[in-house]
Amino acid sequence: MDPMEFSQVVRTRRMIRNYDPARPVPEEMLARVLGNAVRAPSAGFSQGWDFVVLRTEGERAAFWEASTTPGREPDNWLLGIQRAPCLIVCCSSPDAYLDRYAQPDKGWTDRDAARWPVPYWDVDTGMAALLMLLTAVDEELGGLFFGVPVEALDTVRAALAIPTDRNLVGVVSLGYPAPDRKSPSLRRGRRQVGQVAHAGRFGTPLAL
Amino acid sequence: MDPMEFSQVVRTRRMIRNYDPARPVPEEMLARVLGNAVRAPSAGFSQGWDFVVLRTEGERAAFWEASTTPGREPDNWLLGIQRAPCLIVCCSSPDAYLDRYAQPDKGWTDRDAARWPVPYWDVDTGMAALLMLLTAVDEELGGLFFGVPVEALDTVRAALAIPTDRNLVGVVSLGYPAPDRKSPSLRRGRRQVGQVAHAGRFGTPLAL
Numbered sequence: 476m477d478p479m480e481f482s483q484v485v486r487t488r489r490m491i492r493n494y495d496p497a498r499p500v501p502e503e504m505l506a507r508v509l510g511n512a513v514r515a516p517s518a519g520f521s522q523g524w525d526f527v528v529l530r531t532e533g534e535r536a537a538f539w540e541a542s543t544t545p546g547r548e549p550d551n552w553l554l555g556i557q558r559a560p561c562l563i564v565c566c567s568s569p570d571a572y573l574d575r576y577a578q579p580d581k582g583w584t585d586r587d588a589a590r591w592p593v594p595y596w597d598v599d600t601g602m603a604a605l606l607m608l609l610t611a612v613d614e615e616l617g618g619l620f621f622g623v624p625v626e627a628l629d630t631v632r633a634a635l636a637i638p639t640d641r642n643l644v645g646v647v648s649l650g651y652p653a654p655d656r657k658s659p660s661l662r663r664g665r666r667q668v669g670q671v672a673h674a675g676r677f678g679t680p681l682a683l
Numbered sequence: 684m685d686p687m688e689f690s691q692v693v694r695t696r697r698m699i700r701n702y703d704p705a706r707p708v709p710e711e712m713l714a715r716v717l718g719n720a721v722r723a724p725s726a727g728f729s730q731g732w733d734f735v736v737l738r739t740e741g742e743r744a745a746f747w748e749a750s751t752t753p754g755r756e757p758d759n760w761l762l763g764i765q766r767a768p769c770l771i772v773c774c775s776s777p778d779a780y781l782d783r784y785a786q787p788d789k790g791w792t793d794r795d796a797a798r799w800p801v802p803y804w805d806v807d808t809g810m811a812a813l814l815m816l817l818t819a820v821d822e823e824l825g826g827l828f829f830g831v832p833v834e835a836l837d838t839v840r841a842a843l844a845i846p847t848d849r850n851l852v853g854v855v856s857l858g859y860p861a862p863d864r865k866s867p868s869l870r871r872g873r874r875q876v877g878q879v880a881h882a883g884r885f886g887t888p889l890a891l
Binding site: 490510520522567593594661671 | 687690710713728733735774798799801810817818843846867868881
């Protein structure tokens, strides 16, 4: 397998919603996916993330049972992603950041979450998840990032022994891709640079 | 300039805290940075992000004046990043997500933010910022991601005409790198895969 150029990885990445259930993710690929994830940036180098990796049929079944409505017929979306041989549950720790910024070189000893303009614990863990998705492309695997429904957060935490002080930022599914339908959301079209970039102040389109 | 391999970009990325103020970011590089940012994934393809690009001395001065404490002597950190010729203020729109998920194919017509386990508007915009930082490495530029202090959010919004319904997720500074000191936070050491990855359930270290 040839190493891929960075720009090609970015251009070809898309969410993969169906997997070949017969082909597990090779260990060395999983090691590279996780090895890149821990290179994500983090505020104060807090690195307040944990990743619960589910690879056996029993581990994955415990997650799906805890995260889906009992008795409800799975739709095509769910049937596809349930074929993924590997799931990585991405957790964030607000306390890791509050503790880090209470240290002498930062000095926010009040540990007040209101000091944070946005929750960097979730943002940084999301960046780690993106590095997993990009690395999957580089490894010629498929990946998807999806959220855990609010109503399933407690049962998923319980099923995987995740402490209650962790946020569940989302799950990366990994595997060899199988044919899938692209997301119907893509019909919305991509917002182009000229629509989202502003020159000097909000509302003045940037022309490049 | 040769295209860089993906894995090399990830391995060499680090935050750059000093810039050559005499060398602006070439337009075609800025176009590639922003062109990759809009390839970030987003929940429901909501793409609720906006990027305010500050390139003139006046635009940058307006940001720094609005975001720093008047009369306070800038420290070395601030002096370094104030030399960056380009700043990209990354904004997120919660409403873009609430609106998207109220559409018929999602059907959360109540627009209730409590349905969201974490604020994906901030997480997705953070992913876009990471793609900027990675692209900077690919372009042999330096980049840094930093937050706007809570107490400066209103003045920065006012200075850049950013609507009050936008969150300020952070700022990417870009430019040609100048010698800098690595962050003292790095002394904390990187949390290795064996410390952050769990096998099957939280608390069982993953051995790869």
